[in-house]
Structure formats: C-alpha cells, structure tokens
Amino acid sequence: xxxxxxxxxxxxxxGAIYGLIAIGYTMVFGIIGMVNFAHGDVFMVSAFIxxxxxxxxxxxxxxxxxxxxxxxxxVVGMLLTSLWGWAIERVAYRPLRGTxxxxxxxxxxxxSIFLSNFVQVIQGARNKPTAPMIRDVIVxxxxxxxxxxxxxxxxxxxxxxxxxxxxxxxxxxxxPLGRAQxxxxxxxxxxxxxxxxxxxxISLTFVMGAALAAVAGxxxxxxxxxxxxxxxxxxxxxAFTAAVLGGIGSLPGAVLGGLVIGLIETMWSAYFSIEYKxxxxxxxxxxxxxxxxxxxxxxxxxxxx
Amino acid sequence: MTAVSESNAASAxxxxxxxxxxxxxxxxxxxxxxxxxxxxxxxxxxxxDDHGRLALTPRFGLxxxxxxxxxxxxxxxxTLWGKQARAARQPQTRGEVIKTxxxxxxxxxxxxxxxxxxxxxxxxVLMTFVNGGLSEARYWIDLGILxxxxxxxxxxxxxxxxxxxxxxxxxxxxxxxxxxxxxILATTFHLSFWLCLPLAGLLACTWGVLLGFxxxxxxxxxxxxxxLAFGEIIRMVLINWVDxxxxxxxxxxxxxxxxxxxxxxxxxxxxxxxxxxEFSPMHRIVFLxxxxxxxxxLTSLVTTRLRKLPVGRAWExxxxxxxxxxxxxxxxxxxxxxxxxxxxxxxxxxxxxxAVRQGFVSPESFNFLESAIILAxxxxxxxxxxxxxxxxxxVMIAGPEMLRNLGFLKAIFGDNFxxxxxxxxxxxxxxxxxxxxxxxxxxxxxxxxxxxxxRKTISSDLVKEGHG
Numbered sequence: 001x002x003x004x005x006x007x008x009x010x011x012x013x014x015g016a017i018y019g020l021i022a023i024g025y026t027m028v029f030g031i032i033g034m035v036n037f038a039h040g041d042v043f044m045v046s047a048f049i050x051x052x053x054x055x056x057x058x059x060x061x062x063x064x065x066x067x068x069x070x071x072x073x074x075v076v077g078m079l080l081t082s083l084w085g086w087a088i089e090r091v092a093y094r095p096l097r098g099t100x101x102x103x104x105x106x107x108x109x110x111x112s113i114f115l116s117n118f119v120q121v122i123q124g125a126r127n128k129p130t131a132p133m134i135r136d137v138i139v140x141x142x143x144x145x146x147x148x149x150x151x152x153x154x155x156x157x158x159x160x161x162x163x164x165x166x167x168x169x170x171x172x173x174x175x176p177l178g179r180a181q182x183x184x185x186x187x188x189x190x191x192x193x194x195x196x197x198x199x200x201x202i203s204l205t206f207v208m209g210a211a212l213a214a215v216a217g218x219x220x221x222x223x224x225x226x227x228x229x230x231x232x233x234x235x236x237x238x239a240f241t242a243a244v245l246g247g248i249g250s251l252p253g254a255v256l257g258g259l260v261i262g263l264i265e266t267m268w269s270a271y272f273s274i275e276y277k278x279x280x281x282x283x284x285x286x287x288x289x290x291x292x293x294x295x296x297x298x299x300x301x302x303x304x305x
Numbered sequence: 306m307t308a309v310s311e312s313n314a315a316s317a318x319x320x321x322x323x324x325x326x327x328x329x330x331x332x333x334x335x336x337x338x339x340x341x342x343x344x345x346x347x348x349x350x351x352x353x354d355d356h357g358r359l360a361l362t363p364r365f366g367l368x369x370x371x372x373x374x375x376x377x378x379x380x381x382x383x384t385l386w387g388k389q390a391r392a393a394r395q396p397q398t399r400g401e402v403i404k405t406x407x408x409x410x411x412x413x414x415x416x417x418x419x420x421x422x423x424x425x426x427x428x429x430v431l432m433t434f435v436n437g438g439l440s441e442a443r444y445w446i447d448l449g450i451l452x453x454x455x456x457x458x459x460x461x462x463x464x465x466x467x468x469x470x471x472x473x474x475x476x477x478x479x480x481x482x483x484x485x486x487x488x489i490l491a492t493t494f495h496l497s498f499w500l501c502l503p504l505a506g507l508l509a510c511t512w513g514v515l516l517g518f519x520x521x522x523x524x525x526x527x528x529x530x531x532x533l534a535f536g537e538i539i540r541m542v543l544i545n546w547v548d549x550x551x552x553x554x555x556x557x558x559x560x561x562x563x564x565x566x567x568x569x570x571x572x573x574x575x576x577x578x579x580x581x582x583e584f585s586p587m588h589r590i591v592f593l594x595x596x597x598x599x600x601x602x603l604t605s606l607v608t609t610r611l612r613k614l615p616v617g618r619a620w621e622x623x624x625x626x627x628x629x630x631x632x633x634x635x636x637x638x639x640x641x642x643x644x645x646x647x648x649x650x651x652x653x654x655x656x657x658x659x660a661v662r663q664g665f666v667s668p669e670s671f672n673f674l675e676s677a678i679i680l681a682x683x684x685x686x687x688x689x690x691x692x693x694x695x696x697x698x699x700v701m702i703a704g705p706e707m708l709r710n711l712g713f714l715k716a717i718f719g720d721n722f723x724x725x726x727x728x729x730x731x732x733x734x735x736x737x738x739x740x741x742x743x744x745x746x747x748x749x750x751x752x753x754x755x756x757x758x759x760r761k762t763i764s765s766d767l768v769k770e771g772h773g
Contacts, residue, residue: 110736
C-alpha cells in the first residue's frame with residue numbers, strides 16, 4: 001500500500017506535466033485539425049529557456065530566493081515560449097492553410113527536427129544538469145519501513161498545474177477570445193463571416209498552447225533537474241497520446257489523459273519493467289487510436305464529404 | 306486626361322517610399338521577434354564548469370548577426386519579392402483559367418531516369434579515372450552506395466506516401482526488420498545473403514501487413530502518428546530483447562557479401578584468384594555498389610510497372626479521393642494494405658543490404674530521425690516522382706558531405722566547422738521551406754496513367770489531395 005501511494009503521487013506529478021503539454025496538442029487539433037508535431041520540441045525549448053534564465057538569475061544577478069527566481073523564470077519562460085509558438089505558426093503553418101492535408105504535418109515535422117537540432121548546435125549536445133532547486137519533502141506516513149513522502153516540488157507542480165488550468169479554462173469558457181476559439185473550432189468560414197478574426201484566433205491558440213508547454217517545461221526542469229536537446233520527442237509523443245486518450249479537442253480530456261498516462265507509466269515502471277515503459281505508452285496510443293478513436297471524453301468524428 | 310495620369314504618376318511615386326517605409330517597419334518588427342527568440346537561447350550558452358555547475362557564456366555578437374540577417378532577409382523579401390512588390394509590378398488578375406496542355410512526349414522522368422541510370426552504371430569507372438586509381442576512389446564509391454541506399458528507401462516509401470497517399474512515419478521499422486533478419490539468420494544459422502534477401506523482404510512484408518491491418522482504417526494524421534509509434538516500439542523491442550538482438554550493443558561481425566558464393570578475399574578460391582585479378586579490397590565495394598544499384602533499379606521497375614496495373618491505379622485513386630474510391634467499389638483496406646506491404650518489402654531488402662554492407666547492426670541506426678530523413682527525401686522529391694527522389698537523395702545525402710570538402714567554409718567559420726552538425730538543421734528547414742514554396746516537391750507535375758485519346762499533364766496546383 002505504501003509503495004502504491006508513493007507511485008500514485010509520482011504518477012500524478014508526471015501526469016500533470018503531460019496534461020499541460022497535451023492541452024497544446026488538443027487545442028491546436030481542435031481548431032485547425034492538425035497534429036502540431038513540433039509541440040514537444042517547443043516544450044523542450046521552454047525548458048532550456050527556463051534553465052538559462054534560472055542560471056542567469058541565481059548566479060549572475062544573485063537572487064537568493066529560489067521562490068522568487070522560479071516565479072520570474074515561469075513568467076519569462078511563458079512569455080518567450082509564447083513568442084516561439086507564435087513565430088512558428090506564422091512562419092511554418094499559416095502559409096500552408098488551404099493546401100493539401102499532409103503539408104502542415106510535414107512542415108511540423110520539419111520544425112520539430114529544426115528545433116531540436118537548433119538547440120543542439122546552439123547549446124551543445126551535452127545534458128544540462130542543475131543543482132536541485134527544492135529539496136524539502138513532507139513525510140505523509142511510514143509503514144513497514146517504507147516512507148511515503150510528498151516532495152515540495154511535487155506539491156508545487158500539482159498546485160501550479162491546477163491553478164493555471166483553472167485560468168485557461170476560464171479564458172476558453174468565459175472570455176470573447178474563448179468564444180472566438182470555440183466558434184473557429186466549429187466552423188471557420190462561418191466564424192469569419194460573423195466577424196471573428198480567424199487568423200488572430202489561431203495565432204492566440206498557438207500562443208496559449210506554447211505558454212502551457214512553457215509551464216510544463218519549467219515544472220519538468222524543477223522535477224528532473226536536467227534537460228537535453230532530445231528531451232522534446234518522447235514527452236511530446238506521450239502528451240499527444242494523452243490528448244488522444246482523453247479525446248482530442250477536449251480540454252478536460254487532455255488533462256485526464258495526461259494523468260492516466262502518467263499513472264500508467266509510473267505503475268508500469270514500478271510493477272512490471274522499467275525498460276518497456278515507453279513501449280507501454282506507445283502501445284496505449286496505438287490501441288486507443290484503433291479501437292477508440294474518439295477517446296474518453298471526445299465526440300465521435302463525423303467524416304464530411 | 307493628362308491630369309488624371311499625372312495624379313496617378315504622383316500617387317505611384319508616393320507609393321514607393323510608403324512601401325519602403327512599411328517594409329522597413331515590418332523588417333524591424335521581424336528582427337525584434339528574432340531578438341526575442343534568440344534571448345536567452347542563443348545569447349547565453351550554458352556549459353558545465355569544473356565544479357559541475359552551469360556557467361554562462363554570453364554571445365552578443367552572434368545574436369546581433371542573426372537579428373541583422375533576419376532584418377535584411379525580410380527587407381529584401383518585402384521589397385523585391387513580396388506580395389506588395391509583385392502587386393506593384395503587375396496588374397491583378399482575377400480568377401485563373403484551368404489549362405490542360407498536351408503532355409510532351411518526353412517527360413523529366415522518362416528522360417532523366419535512363420540518364421541517371423547510365424551515370425550510375427559508369428560512376429565507379431568514372432571515379433576511378435578521376436581519382437587515378439580504384440583504391441583512391443573508395444570514398445566516392447562509398448558515398449555512391451550511401452546515396453543509392455537512400456534512393457532505394459525513398460522509392461520504397463514512395464509507394465506508400467507518394468502513390469497511395471498514406472503518411473508513414475515508421476518506415477524505418479521495416480528497414481530494421483530487414484537488417485536484423487539478415488544479421489540474425491547469417492550469424493546463427495549461417496545462411497547466405499542471397500537466401501536471406503528474399504526472406505528479409507518477406508518478413509518485412511509480413512510485418513507490414515500485421516502492422517497495417519489494424520491501423521489502416523485511420524485518417525491521415527492519425528495513421529502517421531500510429532506508424533510512428535510502431536516504429537518506436539520496434540526499436541525499443543530491439544533494444545530490450547537482449548537474448549535475440551543482443552540489445553543496444555547490436556550484432557557485430559555479420560558475414561560479408563560474396564560474389565554469388567565466391568568470397569572476396571585473397572585465398573585461392575577467392576574472387577580475385579578465380580577471375581585472375583590482382584586482389585584488392587575494392588572489389589567488394591564495387592560489387593556492393595552494383596548490388597544496391599540493381600536493388601534500387603528493381604524497386605523503380607516494379608513501381609513503374611505496378612502503376613500500370615489495376616492495383617497501382619487504385620493506389621493513385623485512393624490518394625486523390627478515398628470517398629470516391631469507396632463509392633466506386635474499390636476495397637480501400639486491401640488497396641492500402643498492398644501499398645503498405647509492398648513498400649515494407651523494399652524497406653526489408655534495403656535493410657538486409659545495409660546489414661551486409663556495414664557488417665554491424667544496432668538499434669541506434671533505426672531511430673525516428675532516419676524515418677524523417679527518408680520521408681523528407683520523398684517529400685522534397687515531389688511525392689510520386691521517381692527522378693525527383695533521386696535528385697532529392699543526392700542533394701540531401703551527398704550535399705552535406707560535399708560541404709565538408711569545401712575549404713573556404715572552414716576559412717570563414719573557423720577550423721572546427723563541421724557541416725554535418727548542421728545537416729539535420731538544414732533538413733528541417735528544407736522541409737518547411739519546401740512545403741511553403743512548392744508543397745508538391747521539386748518535380749510536381751502529375752502524369753495520368755489512364756487517359757482519353759491524348760495524354761495531358763495537369764498542373765499539380767489543380768489536384769486536390771484526398772482524405773487518405
């Protein structure tokens with residue numbers, strides 16, 4: 001039981017990170033029906049931005065308080081990553097609207113390859129480790145000599161995720177921007193006729209997705225304390241799996257899917273074999289797509305002629 | 306009359322500085338965005354110092370250069386080539402007339418392919434003369450083998466992506482199946498290459514059917530992601546199933562290719578002795594070159610023939626419009642499956658060639674990037690064009706190698722400059738740029754295989770891609 005509780009905590013933490021990335025996939029797919037393959041690499045870029053900003057703040061500018069530094073890192077990371085998201089959409093995806101269906105996907109693969117290699121060239125191929133930022137843990141209970149602990153960083157990840165999800169949920173459900181987004185999701189042409197600026201709405205969707213990926217990037221850095229240029233691919237595919245599992249296009253679905261994937265991955269590693277944990281995630285993706293393409297909370301996809 | 310034209314001229318004269326000002330503003334904005342993208346990723350480089358802590362190295366010069374480059378590029382684009390510049394140069398036309406022209410008798414493919422084949426056949430001889438000796442030409446022949454391997458892989462994937470319109474991101478899985486089939490059969494059962502080659506193709510083909518069967522009901526991008534997942538699963542199984550595949554260490558000392566049973570060594574029954582030649586390790590390399598050339602040509606030949614058969618026509622119809630296909634009674638599942646399996650088979654052939662050439666296979670050779678490179682070759686070549694893929698493979702594979710040999714690049718960028726570092730960066734960029742400028746690839750005209758009275762080329766812009 002103790003082991004299970006510990007794994008539950010670890011799994012939920014990991015799931016929160018996947019859920020944050022998955023929202024970016026799900027929003028973009030909902031609005032323009034495209035798999036933004038580069039989203040995982042945007043997440044990786046955000047982790048690098050967070051890392052460099054953190055080192056800059058603590059060593060060069062000499063900010064002593066970790067909490068303050070992390071807050072600044074979060075804000076800076078979200079802003080700069082949003083800029084990346086915006087620029088990528090503007091340069092690589094917008095000119096392709098209206099061409100044949102696979103073009104945006106191929107372009108996105110190009111962006112993904114470009115981003116990971118850009119970071120490799122510009123920052124070097126070695127792993128970038130940081131000293132642990134938050135060490136303290138809360139001991140929940142002890143049984144049979146096994147301590148179940150909730151690390152402060154895990155608590156922070158869950159709280160930050162929950163708060164930001166609430167904010168974005170509010171934006172999508174209650175603001176004019178969210179209304180425009182949902183309108184574009186249903187029918188772009190009609191939305192345009194009714195005065196919704198479709199291009200702007202799509203751009204903002206990418207910005208929001210990138211901002212959430214940046215939050216995930218900062219959390220990933222805090223949790224693991226190390227980033228490398230190749231860290232975008234696997235979390236990216238897992239987050240996409242989460243989005244598909246939850247029902248692509250559905251925001252709560254993405255978070256739910258993220259939590260499920262996070263839990264399955266940690267439980268699989270704990271009880272079966274750690275070597276095959278990625279195989280488990282990839283298999284879930286394949287199985288969901290084949291047998292349940294609408295996902296847990298999604299609507300069935302009607303094929304239009 | 307004159308007053309009107311004068312005012313027109315005046316407004317035109319005013320328009321030029323206006324346009325320049327707006328272009329400057331736009332370029333300035335682009336440079337500002339670039340600055341935002343560069344900071345802190347480019348401006349500050351992190352390196353672990355002696356104590357294992359990260360230290361920052363500022364690089365303001367590089368940042369400034371990149372921003373300036375973006376500024377100039379954007380300015381140049383807007384003033385010389387952008388929409389406004391084009392609009393100023395020519396009057397706007399409304400509506401486009403759909404034109405079909407009689408296709409020329411000789412197309413790029415029908416002329417280009419024989420020329421390319423002729424060049425490839427003569428290539429080792431040519432290189433021997435140019436470099437003044439067979440051994441000196443080794444580098445060039447090796448490069449030729451590499452390029453031809455990618456040409457073959459490109460042609461194989463072309464059946465799936467270019468003809469049937471199914472985006473396959475896990476093609477490398479079949480390449481891996483082929484390579485491991487030969488590696489395992491040859492090291493444990495000591496089967497010869499010529500027996501393993503068809504077996505490898507068959508096995509890859511079976512895997513294609515097995516993997517394809519459940520996933521082919523999916524729509525385009527879903528299919529792409531699932532094939533990617535399968536590719537990764539196969540790679541992880543190769544890494545973790547140590548008993549059979551020897552894990553991440555790979556399988557080494559795979560038997561080399563023999564000349565239909567005669568080994569390439571300096572024994573009395575070796576290749577050189579049998580044909581009365583002086584022994585040279587180059588014989589094997591040249592043989593490998595012609596082997597991959599033959600395999601690639603086979604792929605091309607089969608593809609061209611298949612296009613003329615009902616199944617090939619069904620593939621192309623499927624690419625254009627799946628719903629129309631279904632309503633015309635084409636069984637889309639079997640059609641997709643045959644394309645998938647045929648493509649996989651050629652991937653398997655190429656894989657076992659890879660194993661016999663390298664003498665060593667490991668899972669690291671079969672990662673997603675490899676799939677992406679092969680896909681990039683097919684896409685840049687113009688999805689469905691045979692000669693386009695050859696051009697793309699030469700550009701993408703031999704191009705970076707050529708850059709390495711250019712001395713003046715080293716003089717500009719310093720001695721540590723290695724173009725191979727930038728190869729994938731350029732790949733990625735090229736994929737994006739290609740999609741924007743020519744989404745149909747380098748060679749993009751579609752030639753109908755079935756026609757009424759007269760063959761007509763259709764400009765590819767007019768062809769809508771179906772819902773694959």
